[in-house]
Amino acid sequence: MKEPADKIADLAAKHRDRPGALLPLLHAIQDEMGYIPPESASIIASALNLSSAEVQGVITFYHYFRTEPSSIPRVEICCAESCQSMGSDKLLAHARTVCDVHPVYCLGLCASSPAMMVDEKPYARVTPEKFDSIMKKAAS
Amino acid sequence: MSASIYVPIDSAALALGADEVASEISLEAKRRGIEIKIVRNGSRGMFWLEPLVEVETSKGRIAYGPVEAKDVKGLFDAGFESGGKHDLCLGLTEEIPYLKKQERLTFARVGIIDPFSLEDYLAREGYQGLRRAISLSSEGIVQEVTESGLRGRGGAAFPTGIKWNTVMKAQADQKYVVCNADEGDSGTFADRMLMEGDPYSLIEGMTIAALAVGATEGYIYVRSEYPHAIAALNKAISIAKDAGYLGQDILESGKAFELEVRKAAGAYVCGEETAMLESIEGKRGIVRAKPPLPALSGLFGKPTVINNVISLATVPVILARGAEFYKRYGMGRSRGTLPFQLAGNIKQGGLIEKAFGVTLREMLYDFGGGSASGRPIKAVQVGGPLGSYLPESQWDVAMDYEEYSAIWAVLGHGGIVVHDETADLARLARYAMDFCAIESCGKCTPCRIGSVRGVEVMDRIIEGKERTRQIGLLRELCDTMLNGSMCAMGGMTPYPVLSALNHFPGDFGVAGERHA
Numbered sequence: 001m002k003e004p005a006d007k008i009a010d011l012a013a014k015h016r017d018r019p020g021a022l023l024p025l026l027h028a029i030q031d032e033m034g035y036i037p038p039e040s041a042s043i044i045a046s047a048l049n050l051s052s053a054e055v056q057g058v059i060t061f062y063h064y065f066r067t068e069p070s071s072i073p074r075v076e077i078c079c080a081e082s083c084q085s086m087g088s089d090k091l092l093a094h095a096r097t098v099c100d101v102h103p104v105y106c107l108g109l110c111a112s113s114p115a116m117m118v119d120e121k122p123y124a125r126v127t128p129e130k131f132d133s134i135m136k137k138a139a140s
Numbered sequence: 141m142s143a144s145i146y147v148p149i150d151s152a153a154l155a156l157g158a159d160e161v162a163s164e165i166s167l168e169a170k171r172r173g174i175e176i177k178i179v180r181n182g183s184r185g186m187f188w189l190e191p192l193v194e195v196e197t198s199k200g201r202i203a204y205g206p207v208e209a210k211d212v213k214g215l216f217d218a219g220f221e222s223g224g225k226h227d228l229c230l231g232l233t234e235e236i237p238y239l240k241k242q243e244r245l246t247f248a249r250v251g252i253i254d255p256f257s258l259e260d261y262l263a264r265e266g267y268q269g270l271r272r273a274i275s276l277s278s279e280g281i282v283q284e285v286t287e288s289g290l291r292g293r294g295g296a297a298f299p300t301g302i303k304w305n306t307v308m309k310a311q312a313d314q315k316y317v318v319c320n321a322d323e324g325d326s327g328t329f330a331d332r333m334l335m336e337g338d339p340y341s342l343i344e345g346m347t348i349a350a351l352a353v354g355a356t357e358g359y360i361y362v363r364s365e366y367p368h369a370i371a372a373l374n375k376a377i378s379i380a381k382d383a384g385y386l387g388q389d390i391l392e393s394g395k396a397f398e399l400e401v402r403k404a405a406g407a408y409v410c411g412e413e414t415a416m417l418e419s420i421e422g423k424r425g426i427v428r429a430k431p432p433l434p435a436l437s438g439l440f441g442k443p444t445v446i447n448n449v450i451s452l453a454t455v456p457v458i459l460a461r462g463a464e465f466y467k468r469y470g471m472g473r474s475r476g477t478l479p480f481q482l483a484g485n486i487k488q489g490g491l492i493e494k495a496f497g498v499t500l501r502e503m504l505y506d507f508g509g510g511s512a513s514g515r516p517i518k519a520v521q522v523g524g525p526l527g528s529y530l531p532e533s534q535w536d537v538a539m540d541y542e543e544y545s546a547i548w549a550v551l552g553h554g555g556i557v558v559h560d561e562t563a564d565l566a567r568l569a570r571y572a573m574d575f576c577a578i579e580s581c582g583k584c585t586p587c588r589i590g591s592v593r594g595v596e597v598m599d600r601i602i603e604g605k606e607r608t609r610q611i612g613l614l615r616e617l618c619d620t621m622l623n624g625s626m627c628a629m630g631g632m633t634p635y636p637v638l639s640a641l642n643h644f645p646g647d648f649g650v651a652g653e654r655h656a
Contacts, residue, residue, distance in 0.1 A: 019440065020402075022422030027403055054423075061424040064364045064406030080326030080575075081521060081568065082557045085484035086512065105408060105525075105575065107365050108329040109152050110557065111187035111482065111489030120367045124155035124187075 004037050012047035021048060022058055026065055035066040071100035073119045073138045077126075079103040082110035091116075094128040098135060142175035143221040146194040146201065148251070150183035150336050151368045152329070157208060158191040164212040165193070169221070176221055182337020184251035185491025186238050194233055197223040203230040238507060243469060244493045245477050246454045247330075250337035256375055258383055261340045267385065269456030273348045274393045278308050281352035285455060287463035289475025294320055294411075294448030295523065295552035295628075297474075297541045300455075303445060306435040307353040310443035315355035317346050317397075317445045318420070318438070319452055321362040321369070322404050322411040325524025327555035330479040331449035333491055335362070335369040338453070339376035340385075343399065345452035347390060348459055349445050350397040358399045359439070361416050364406050373401050408579040412627045413446045415581055426581045427627045448553070450479060469495035474540040484521075484557035485511045494539075501535040503556060515560040519568075519644065523552025525575055526632035528639035529565060550635065565644035570598035572636040580629060587630025590621045594637070607649050614641070 002010075008029055015025040025044065029036055036059055045052040059065050077083075077092050091114050095101045109115035112124035116131070118138050126134070147153075147162040162178055169176045184192060189205035193215075202223040204215060211228060218226040230236055244250075253260035261267070273281050286301025307315060319342065323331040335342060346358050362370050377399050380386045388396045402420050404410055410419045414428035417439050438444025454476065458466045467475040474496035480503060482489050487509040504510070504517060511517050519529045522539075528549040537543050544551050559568070573594030580587045594617055600610045618634035625631035641648055 020420050020422040023402065023405060023419060026405070048422075057424050058422070062405035062407050064404075078326075081525060081559075081571070082327045082484040084568075084571070085557060085559045085563065104365060104406070105579075106324055106326045106328075107151075108323060108332040109155050110327045110329055110484065110555070111486075111491075112152055112156060112190070113484060115155060117365075122151050122155035122368075124152060 004033065005039050005043060007032065008037065008040050008043045009047065012044050016047050022050070022055070026059065030065060035069050038067065074102065075099055075116065075118050075135075076102045076104045076107070077116045078105065078107045078109070078114060080106040082106070083114040086113035088114040091126055091128060091131060095131055098132070142177050144177050144179055144196040145221065146179050146181045146196075148183045148191060149180035149255070149368075150190075150333060151366070152187055152333075153183050153190045153192070154368070156190045156206065160209040161191045161193065161207050161212065164209040168212050168216050172216060174216070174221060179254050181253060182250045182255055183333055183491075184233065184239060185247070185333060186236065186488070187490045188488050189230065195220060195223055199223070199232065201233045203233040203236065204228045205230060238488065238490065238492075241506070242493050243477050243495050245457050245466070245469070246341075246450055247334065247338075247479055247491065247493045248457065249341065250333060253338065255337050255339055255372060256379060258340065258379060261338075265457070265460055266340055267344055267456075269459030270344050270347055270385070270391070272459045273351050274391060274395075278352050278354060281348060281459070282308055284459060284463050285352070288458045288466040289463075289470070289473070290451060290454060290458060290466070291474070291541070292448060293450035293454070293478065293553065295325075295550070297551070300447060300451055303435055303447075304349065304352050306433065307355075307443045307445045310436050312443050314357070314440075315353055315443045315445075316439045317349045317353070317355045317358040317447075318417070319346055319358070319360040319449055320411065320413060320416055320446055321360050321366075321449045322416060323366075323449070323553070324363060324408040324411045325526075325553050325555050327483040327521070327557035328481050328524060328553045329483075330481050330491060330554060332366050332369050334449055334453050335366070336372045339372050340380060341453040341456055342373075342449055343376060343380050343386065345455035346399060347386065347397050348455050349447065349452060351395055353443070353445050355445065356396045356398065358397060359420055360399065360401045361404055361410070361420055362401060363404045370401055370403055377401070407581075408575075409581040409627075409629050412629060415627075416446070417444070424581070426583050427629075429626065450553075471495075471497040471538060471540050472542055474542070478539070478551065478554045480539070480554045480556060482508050482556050482558070485513055485517075485560045486558045487512050496540045497538045499536050499538060500530060500556070503539075504535065504558065508558070511558060511560045513560045513562075515562065517558055518561045518563050519559045519565060519640070521557045521559070521568075521636060522555070523550040524555050525572060526550075526628055526635055527552050527555070528635045529568070529643060530639070531643040548635070548639065550632070565640040565647040566598065566602055566649075569637045569640040569648075570595060570602065572633055572640075573598055576629060576633040584624070584626040584630065586621045586624040587626070587633075590617055590625075590630060591633060593617060594621075594633070601648055604649055611641070611648065611650060
């Protein structure tokens with residue numbers, strides 16, 4: 001088993017020569033480890049010749065990057081206007097009684113609102129009842 | 141010969157169970173010993189009918205929808221694989237009025253072809269635009285695009301040819317083409333549908349742009365909420381490269397163009413072009429001051445063409461059929477077509493490509509069939525979260541960039557979000573401010589602080605605390621944001637807020653005092 005710090009260093013070495021390497025590198029770390037571990041900033045900074053503050057700034061700027069392990073499965077519910085017009089408020093309130101939910105703003109499924117994603121799998125026209133059956137399936 | 145059955149692979153179809161339907165069809169066919177070929181196409185864009193299954197017959201494709209996995213047995217019982225009658229049968233796909241009334245130029249292939257089949261793409265005019273572009277000079281390509289009247293479909297509506305001309309004339313050792321696919325506006329999905337349903341058209345459009353301006357590298361910046369679009373583009377790029385349509389010697393022209401997908405990371409403001417460049421460079425998505433224009437000093441400080449997915453994917457048809465053909469569509473200075481996206485509380489939501497000049501009322505009723513809830517439609521937001529709310533008195537205005545700007549509204553990226561009478565426009569105005577507060581990049585004060593103050597003021601208005609004074613404050617605040625922000629994030633948040641206040645004052649607890 002490799003230590004997380006070694007994994008991060010390996011990924012940094014792999015990506016460091018790409019133009020604009022930081023975003024693809026952060027994606028690679030999150031894809032592999034599920035989140036961006038706290039020790040990442042300093043390891044990346046030395047590999048990419050940046051300051052730790054710059055790297056930390058980028059990690060925290062983007063909503064997509066997580067600095068803590070995520071709940072499993074990861075549930076994202078759209079809270080933008082189109083889904084609001086079809087009752088996403090009710091769906092969100094219901095979902096929050098069941099599990100951890102991450103609000104997102106638009107999944108591009110607006111003609112079949114309200115929409116959500118569970119571990120990158122999209123669902124549309126989601127009612128509270130449909131939500132329960134999706135979660136039941138995801139758990140099994 | 142085995143029957144060809146089309147089951148969409150578009151995210152919106154997948155979200156409604158298309159994968160389950162496809163595997164059930166394949167299982168059931170095996171069980172019955174019927175030979176079929178399942179093709180995974182893009183979506184036709186009629187989302188109330190998804191998953192929409194189509195069957196190839198001698199008369200054309202016959203559609204069935206919306207199909208659920210449990211309907212599959214019944215469909216086979218009815219002989220649907222040869223076009224048999226069934227309750228879900230919608231007849232010939234092309235004859236469905238929603239599709240038949242459209243003018244599909246940019247979306248001509250979406251929903252029809254297998255998105256990854258180069259053979260399908262070539263059979264439907266694919267790469268004819270690039271072949272013509274190769275035979276022209278850089279100036280010739282730019283001239284064709286300029287004459288077509290194409291304007292930026294991302295929302296800003298800047299003439300594409302003029303932008304390309306600036307990049308073409310710039311002197312530099314390296315130039316870039318960047319596609320903005322950070323489609324963050326609520327109510328929009330045209331970019332996503334196109335990338336998933338016809339990725340080669342975007343690749344071809346970018347390649348033509350590269351030839352026109354002398355760029356050799358390109359990036360497509362796609363939002364992280366679109367994992368299927370990212371996968372589709374990566375697959376298509378690799379196939380195109382193997383076939384010689386990308387790489388160091390495109391179609392033996394001696395010209396090179398390499399293309400890479402960059403995954404965004406969930407920041408709405410990165411749809412602003414300079415914030416997007418910062419993001420691709422690996423920085424926080426902070427808006428840059430202009431000038432310098434990205435056309436002269438863009439990605440990594442080099443001259444850069446930045447266009448939206450739809451602008452770029454429209455370029456091949458303009459080159460293949462000529463500027464004269466394209467500009468025949470549309471009105472005034474809005475030439476060609478716009479892929480409108482009808483969403484929210486609407487019975488028949490979907491993708492509607494029409495020439496400029498169509499009205500919102502036609503969209504809502506002729507195409508949309510009224511609200512999904514059956515209640516009267518109250519307000520319609522056009523142009524994304526930074527677009528105005530339109531009351532019924534404005535639904536007959538022609539959808540044209542200039543006509544909309546005359547009523548203090550925007551067409552933007554063509555998103556239309558419908559709200560029925562239960563909507564509270566004061567809450568939606570509060571949401572607009574809140575969204576700006578969440579998504580502001582933080583560089584300029586009017587946006588960073590104005591949005592937070594805006595939420596507080598809206599809260600007091602909603603609670604009914606000194607309403608008249610608070611509404612005065614809100615107007616002042618909007619004036620500062622509108623005129624003092626660096627980009628459209630803070631600069632256009634007043635559009636939904638003030639349009640809601642002006643057209644629906646009752647929701648703000650004040651009598652109908654009208655402002656322009």
